[in-house]
Amino acid sequence: MSAKNSHTTADGFSAEERAAMKERAAELRAEGKKGAKKADDLQALLDRIAQMAPEDRALAERxxxxxxxxxxxxSPKTWYGMPAYANADGKVVVFFQDSGKFNYRYSTLGFQDAANLDDGDLWPVSYALQKWSPAVEKKVVALVKAAVS
Incomplete structure (x- = not known):
């Protein structure tokens, strides 16, 4: 897909999508104090993603x-300097750790204890993420939906 249209590219967000996210942040700020906090949290997350190396940034955007x-x-926010998503109680459910954060060979998609992923006495809560694909997206959607169920 071309970055000239409004579709997300395989490498990350298009210019139009980035502009729309900034507009949404401005809308939240206009809603008042609570909206301003959400807008600031969203902007901090987007700023953190923008600081990542290109490969990590593309994964974080996806x-x-x-x-x-x-x-x-x-709700999007940063958590220990990482993009994260919290429930209504403010507890982080899911986060993205870019490979550059601790010089790992892969990025990580992780879930905190607020995620509803319990499966007996042992279940995964962290996933290595090296490349985005339709199969990866399908798995992430399923995990996130289960985590908030």
């Missing part, structure tokens, strides 16, 4: 788009 579409009830 994670952001997927999480916000699959679980719009989660």
């Amino acid at each position: 994670v952001h788009a997927t999480v916000t579409a699959a679980a719009p009830e989660l």
Whole structure:
């Protein structure tokens, strides 16, 4: 897909999508104090994503788009300097750790204890994420929807 249209590219958000997110942040600020906090949290998340290396940034943008579409009830924010998404109680449910944060060989999609992923006495809460694909997106959507169920 061309970055000239309004569709998301495989490498991340189009210019139009970035502009729309900034507009949404401005709308939230206009809603008052609570909206301003949400807008500031969203802007901090977008700023953090923008600071990432290109490969990590592309993954983080896809994670952001997927999480916000699959679980719009989660609020974007930063958490220990990472993009994260919190429930109504403010507890982080899911986060993205870019590979550059701790010089890892892969980025990580992680879930905190507020996520409803319990499965017996042992279940995964962290996933290595190296490349985005339709299969990865499908898995992330399923995990996020389960986490907020």
